Amino acid sequence: MSLSAWLWLGMLVLLALAVPAWGRRRGRRRGGPGPGRRLLATLLFLLALVLGLAGALMHSWHWLHEDVPVAQLSLRQLGTQWYIGQLQVGDGPVREYELRGDEWQLDARVLRWNLPGQLAGLRPVYRLERLSGRYGDPKQDLAGQRSVHDLREGWETWQIRQRMLAALPFADARWGSGAYLPMLDGARYDVFLSPRGGLVAKPADARTEALLREAGW
Template sequence: MNWEHLLALPTTVILLVAGALALVALLAALGSRQHWLARRRVRGSLSALLALAWLALALLSAGLGLSLRGYRRLASEEPVVAIDARILSPQRWALTLTWPDGSTRQVGLAGDAFRLEAIVLKWKLPTLLAGVSPLYRLDRLDGRYDDPQQEADAPRTVIDFRQAGAWDLLALRQHYPAWLPMVDTVYGSGAFLPLVDQGHYTVSLMRSGALVARPDEATAQRLDESLR
């Protein structure tokens, strides 16, 4: 990963800022110590207060950076995940999820269709004008039954993509809205498609925040045949 890509990651940038603020706080603390050793009490006290202020800003920046873990920049259309489906038994599926970086995950799903949901974060106008792209984080993948009665009564499958024990920007904004004045809105977006054996699907997120699922040509043909 080159520096251009590294600096495009919001978490990395914010944590670098937090590190810089922590360094400034350390320098202020060392200055305060020198003033106290030289018996310059007023300057020492002011330097100590500045050190605490810089430290508070560093901790706040670090918290914001950690809460952004799992979020990705949202371009005009961002590939989210590719899904390959294999039927095990009626309404039981084995899915292979492939992310843009090449990592994969195997999951089992119950239902007639898959439904993928994401959390999208949009910034207020000044931040957008500064060139900061919207962000998104995958939230969950679950099965969806065609029959509403089955949807209410049949076994459900939910795959959670959240990082266990990690801070999350959505929860941070809900509990401390004043801490994130640059955030315009945080909302959910979802898409679903029917499952067919040997089906291949791609899921993308538009810059508007809409999650879009598309079957490839062979999968679309199988879906058409299943509806006849």
């Protein structure tokens, strides 16, 4: 169980102790709780509030340092510098794209929040723009066969929503971000959005890690 869960559990225990302390005393004397019990109940309530707030902050802080899954990409080689990429964005369907070159690249546009917005539970807003193939040699990139695929679905709606969100006082910055890694036959990659709002690509399994080592990455 996470630290935030333990803090919230402690809050519930303190509340369970504080509520009876405010109840009426049983016995021969009339009236409500005495000054001592009232003071104890107040302290328990305050401590429960502190634990609850600390749990909320720890929960937010935990995912502030956690990458958000964005997409998965699997590669199958058809020929020299020629691949089929199977891309799954979130829980959406798997789609195939023809890619040419030595490396794949995924680009996105990102809207990031400042710290108060992040602590309030707002995660970066992003929209994937394109998946493309690129050559390791920039000169070949100028003359080689290009492969660029538009991933912008509902782009006009995104543009309007992005402008509205960017006007909020806790919006931090807007920028483009991209991640790329080698295209290798049988490789599988996971793509994440980092807490700072940048795309990060990682090998999805041990086989891909071994392929990257063999390729000198």
